[in-house]
Amino acid sequence: MRELFQADLKSLGDQLSEIASLVRAAIDQARTSLETADVELAEQVITNDARIDYLQNALDEKAIELLALQGPVASDLRTVVAALRMSSSLERMGDLARHIAQLVRLRYPELVLPESRRERFAQMAEAAVQVATEVEQLLLTHDLDHASQVVKINTQINEVHAENFKAVAAEDWDASAPTTVDVTLASRYLERFADHGVSVARKVTYLVTGEWEPHVQSA
Amino acid sequence: MRELFQADLKSLGDQLSEIASLVRAAIDQARTSLETADVELAEQVITNDARIDYLQNALDEKAIELLALQGPVASDLRTVVAALRMSSSLERMGDLARHIAQLVRLRYPELVLPESRRERFAQMAEAAVQVATEVEQLLLTHDLDHASQVVKINTQINEVHAENFKAVAAEDWDASAPTTVDVTLASRYLERFADHGVSVARKVTYLVTGEWEPHVQSA
Incomplete structure (x- = not known):
């Protein structure tokens, strides 16, 4: 029974990683479509988002089934509840990649962004792709260096965000x-x-260490 | 044991209603501060959001404790999981009311909105307050008429949203x-x-009927 449950938990983790991988692909393609006004790629991001939503639902059903059949407690319970929450964050990340693709489709054949902001947006979008890549790696490995990276890159993104508003x-x-x-x-x-x-990074950090805040190297 | 659990479920529901009531107050005050550039009221919304976040955490801890100690199954389990998700939606609603208050603070003593959009925004903000009021009533009564109202008002809000972008x-x-x-x-x-x-309305609808979509009268 206990071994079976560990296999179930692992399969939940695999499902999370699969969604994270689709989210990474989505933001990567959304980024490219934003920079090149590639409307076909944008359409692909929009279409593929349904797959992310479907997998989120499947994961949630699986998690609820696990709770019902296995009645996990302590850290196993927290892992299942965290999986429910992380799937919800990943689903929103997919939505946001889709929203960017929808901007591309709306403005096609024009580029969405004015020339003056393109360079900084390119850095911002590249950073978002990195966030998704680190999240995917974090879910695959539970190596908290990836959580620290997410927090660090998020700070850079917030800086460009503030700068965009100033501009x-x-x-x-x-x-x-x-x-x-x-x-x-x-x-x-x-x-x-x-x-x-960052929200996903905090949840994995909590599961691994019992502390909410990822450690960020000051270097 | 069973009776105790029903009392726990009820207390979870009470906690949700309490958060919904704070969210309603927050959007109501955010709306007034937006329309009058009342920066003190805006500050209050911003400060009070911490209380919503605190109550969400408390509810989540309670829900996880319930899962651990009682190992609920079937509809009780779905109720607890739905409570976790609804608390997260309510917490985001609180954040969004705070974001509006932050706009007010940023532009003070000027009004945030240009004259030409004020009337439609007043209707939109009034509708948002209605959404919060219906959500609060829905959580208190589980009367699905309130869920239908939320869906209906959301459609009106989406219309003004699209119109704002056209303007x-x-x-x-x-x-x-x-x-x-x-x-x-x-x-x-x-x-x-x-x-x-709408997301909260759908969850309550699902808990009550087993169907996701609130029924909307065509009248």
């Missing part, structure tokens, strides 16, 4: 109102994406 | 870029607030 408020901002909306939304989507990554 | 893209839009950002964010916050309300 829009500056006197030399001359983009159209719809472009201002797009910059606001794209920046917010990427910032939220990273926030959810 | 910003129209030729006669002459607000500054920071105001365009504020309109974008405030609209998005209210729309997300209502989405989370």
Whole structure:
């Protein structure tokens, strides 16, 4: 019985990793579509999000079944509850990648972002892809260095997010109102994406150490 | 044992209702501060959000304790898992009310919204308060009429949200870029607030009927 349960827990972990891998692919493709106005790629991100939603539901059903059949306690119980929450964060990350792809589709064949913000958005989107990559690795390995990386990259993303808002408020901002909306939304989507990554990192950290805060090297 | 558990379930429901009541107060005050640039009220919303976060954590700990000690199955189990998820939706609703209050604080003593959008935003914010009120009533009574109302009001909010974006893209839009950002964010916050309300409505509907979709009268 106990061995069976460990196998179930592992399969829950595998399902989480699978979703994380799809989320990584989604944000990577959303990033490329944002930078190249590749509407077919954007469509793919939008279509594929249904798969993430489906897998989240499947994971949640599995977790509830585990709770019902096995009645886990202590750390096993916390692992199952954390899996439920992490699947919800990953699902939201998928939604946010889809939202970016939807901006691309809306503005096609134009690029969503004005020239003046493209370089910093490229860094921000690259950082979001890194967050997803670190989250995926964290779920696969439970190596908390990946959790620290997520927190560190999130700080960088927050900096660009604040800078985007400053740029829009500056006197030399001359983009159209719809472009201002797009910059606001794209920046917010990427910032939220990273926030959810931090939320997953905190949950894995808690499961491994009993402490909520990932350790961030000061280097 | 069984009776004790029912009392625990009830206390979980009471905790949810308490959070919903604070969320309703938060969005109501956020709405007033948005319309009057009342920065003290905005500060209050921002400060009070910590209480919502605290109560969410307390509810989650209680739910996990229930799972550990009672090992509920079937509908009791689904009730506890749904409570965990609804507390998370309510906590996000509190965050979104706080985000609106933060916009008010940022722009004080100016009003956040340009004159041309104030009337529609007033309706949108009033609808968001209604969503919170219906959610609170739904959690108190489990009367699914409140769930239908939430879905119906959400549709109205989505309409104003789309209209706000159209207004910003129209030729006669002459607000500054920071105001365009504020309109974008405030609209998005209210729309997300209502989405989370729908998410709670769907969960209660599922617990009561086994079906996900609240019935919406066509009248």
